[in-house]
Amino acid sequence: MEFRTLTALEHEMLPVGSGESALSAVEAERLASMAQQRPGFCTLGHRSVRLSQFVGLVSLGSGRFLEVLPKVGEHVDPALARGTLLRLLRWAYDLPIFAGGSVGHGLQQRELLDVFVLAYLQALARLVRVGLVRRYGTNEEDLRVIRGRLLLQRQATTHAMRVDRIACRFDELTADNPWNQVLKAALIAARPWARGVESGRLWLEMAAAFDEIPSRRDGLSLHGRLTKDRQVDHYAPALRWAGWILRLLSPDIRQGTNSAPELLFDMNRLFEAAVATRLRQRAGSKGLQLHSQHTGRHLADLMGDPDRKFFRLRPDLVLNAGTEVLAVADTKWSRVDIDRRGRLAPPDAHAYQLNAYAAVYPCNEAVLIYPWHTGLADARETAYQLSAAEGRRPVLRVICADVAAEGLPLHFVADGSSFVHFR
Structure with a gap:
């Protein structure tokens, strides 16, 4: 499938018509529907859509995305604007967005969706190197040798005449927990967008690392139900990226809606949060x-x-x-x-x-x-x-x-x- 990106700047007016640089009537309708859920994102004009101060990504359907970049000054280069957004995200959310810690020229040249997917995969790789959180869970299985406790009632009613099956209940250390399930759901959602050699390689490595964790189709709702746990504090960057990836790409909760899946940031709040984080670090010193x-x-x-x-x-x-x-x-x-x-x-x-x-x-x-x-x-x-x-x-x-x-x-x-x- 071919994925196309329409790049625009905040406050820009986009034409509605034909051509790759214009929105189709269906896409404009999707944006108008989304603006009802996120007031102020855009306004409809005569065969046009005017954007506001929100930047980020919006799925227009059929593999096409709207990439909205911040505008600073009169003459804006999309690559530099992309770097500005990534830099502010890094400061505002205290995220190690990239393995090198800085926004280089190569990353600025890539579309936001590619960068976000790569950043998520890199965050997963850091977790895997440290080791995924494992918890003890109770299992019930029919085994050949006894393990844990014998389930007498099931053994007597189901396996009474068999000596090769023993009903057991036992505790096992497993990585199958809600935090890892959310990360696995985002990993699956990101698969079609893991383009490029590095992203493709990382995706395959992470898929192997998360192989024992079952897939869930309710990843985004599960993400919203996660509770704080000191043992998984180091999961915070990866879980934030996972939530963003699921909001934009998760297919389960978006089917049947006219609203466009999005990952948008209000530039007023983003700039404020980035400056506050930067100054707070220096103030403490x-x-x-x-x-x-x-x-x-x-x-x-x-x-x-x-x-x-x-x-x-x-x-x-x-x-x-x-x-x-x-x-x-x-x-x-x-x-x-x-x-x-x-x-x-x-x-x-x-x-x-x-x-x-x-x-x-x-x-x-x-x-x-x-x-x-x-x-x-x-x-x-x-x-x-x-x-x-x-x-x-x-x-x-x-x-x-x-x-x-x-x-x-x-x-x-x-x-x-x-x-x-x-x-």
Whole structure:
């Protein structure tokens, strides 16, 4: 079977018509149906479908996939955009996506589906090298020699006249458990897409390693029912990949539906999670604490009733040194432009939002974090002095995270900033 991929960028408008670069009417209908389950994914126009900020993969049926890539800057190369997405996934989910740990040129040139399948197979290979989790299970079999306990009732009623069959119940150490069953289900689902020499070789090796584990057709629902177990903590990366593979490729729960199977990520949340993970690791090494999606503070209380709070605030990041708040920050997956003098010019709404945070949180610094792009090559460090709040004059700084680099380095960080530790 031939698998074709239609590559697009977020917010792009796709034509509906004929040709490999267009959606068919049936495919557009499938996307519209999927948008009802994932509001905001796309909107239908006149013979067109406009995408939003979701990126990833969507199955269009008949072996055809829609690959949606992030857009940073004006001129986007699909390979570089693919590398950006893979890099953000690696940081956001703390995943060893590739054996080498980085997003190389070769991987960027491959379609996302190929990369995801290869990453899953590599995660399985790491588990197999360590050893699959085994648990004791109780079996009942008719054997030639006694093993475990003799089942007297079955022996007397079924094998009373036979001496070559002994009904036994015994415990056996086996890899047949729910965690390995989920991994086996994803392995089977990935088989038609294990293209290329490396993926094909790894698939055959993993199929042999999981041979004793029975196949299940309810892999995705079983994945959702897995319980936490400290003994399988090291399974986390492989199980996350397995869940993604099953969502996209599992045939059992998708049959009979008009919705398109998908593996999509909201770029706003993905960028936020990636930046938070990257900064949190560095904060710990500096003795600082970084909190994500901080809650508990409000912009106002009811007149005459200060115990009733309204307009809850939820900044993406709050940087602390013990109990002291050093800075409050928000990540924005959007293009920040520069003015005629080379200053970074965030939208008014973003500045208003950070001003509200700075008025409530007892800190001297509020930070807007955008993705860096080549259009900012001539920009310079930019900071704005906000109005006084409780005797303080907070500073609003605009910085950028370079999503094209492995470590997501920060640009435009002044020496006096609390974020100077993260450059």
